[in-house]
Amino acid sequence: MKVLILAGGYGTRLSEETEVKPKPMVEIGGKPILWHIMKIYSYYGYNEFIVLTGYKSHIIKEYFINYYTRYSDITIDMADNSMQIHTMRHEPWKVTMLYTGQDTMTGGRILQARPYVQNETFMLTYGDGLSDVDIPALIKFHKSHKKAMTMTSVLPDGKFGALDIQESDGRIKSFTEKPKGDKSLHNAGWINGGFFVCEPKIFDYIQQDESCVFEQAPLRGLAQSGELYSYKHYGFWKCMDTLRDKMEMTKMWQSGNAPWALWL
Known part of the structure; x- marks a missing residue:
């Protein structure tokens, strides 16, 4: 099952960091939050990602192009321009990066992934949220109701x-x-936490328009049609909206108390 990650926005509320890099590349403990999100899915065996890029997309592309050497131990002999790799550190990931436009909104970005998803069930999340959500339980719940989409709802x-x-x-x-x-x-305080499971049917609810915001007409349409279900997650969830959020996440990681880091 493929995992789509929205990674193209400007991240204006985190401008201290996002003036020079896209928000999903803001680091927690030396690794981009995008890496942390991918590690959550990879922990459960989901290793095929489609990253929907936009603002400063080249930085995300360069990160994955250079991933192999970035985290491996190497010796470079500049006399003969050769490189020897010693300890290799890599992930079992297949990463497709789609440039979906500088100013395209979330619905327009998701729609551009349709040819890559085709007729398969897929997962979708945002490039700035971390959680210890039980992905297999989420998928099981999604399959149980046999509708178009399951949204993970959280209590912030x-x-x-x-x-x-x-x-x-x-x-x-x-x-x-x-x-x-x-x-x-019963329903107090619950918000959209991302970590969706989707059927290809959701594409029919997205307008062929770069200004289409997925969280507006498409989600309203899915709800009105009885095609949108909520998986309530009572555990950890945090979105990196501000510099304070980044600092809190970094503190969790450095203290060894990062609830989302299930792989450790």
Whole structure:
């Protein structure tokens, strides 16, 4: 099963890093977040990737073209222009990089992968989110309902402290610092966490237009048609939107407490 990764946006909220590189190439512990995402899928045996590039796409291409030598131990003899490789470090990945346009929106990028996916079930995610989602369980759930798409829904950490206030006199009964969405409520707080499983049918919901945003008309259409299901993930999930997010992820990685790093 192929894995599509959206990796073409500008990442403007992380401009400290993305002025010089695309967001999926921002590093956590010396490796691009794109590498971390691919390692999650590879842990479960999914090693064929289609990276949908756009902004500064050449940086992503150069990374994979030079991957073999980047992480291997080598000796270069500059007298005769020869290279000897000692310890080889590589991944069992097949990576297709599609340039989908500088300003193309998510729907337009996904649609361009149709000839590469053809009539096969495939997976899809964003190039800036990490999770410890159980991929085999996600796929099993997707197959059980036999519809076009399964979206992994997550409960993000809150941005503010939560108060439980007694209505009668205003007394604060409890305070929780930056809680996750309220699991006691049926649908409270759940958001799109990426990590989709898709049938080729989803392409029929995407307009042939570079300005098509996948999270708007296509997902609304799938939901209205009863073709979109949610796989609720209660574990770790984090999106790298800001420099603070990057620093938090880096701290997790360096401390040896990175929940997404299932391969370690």
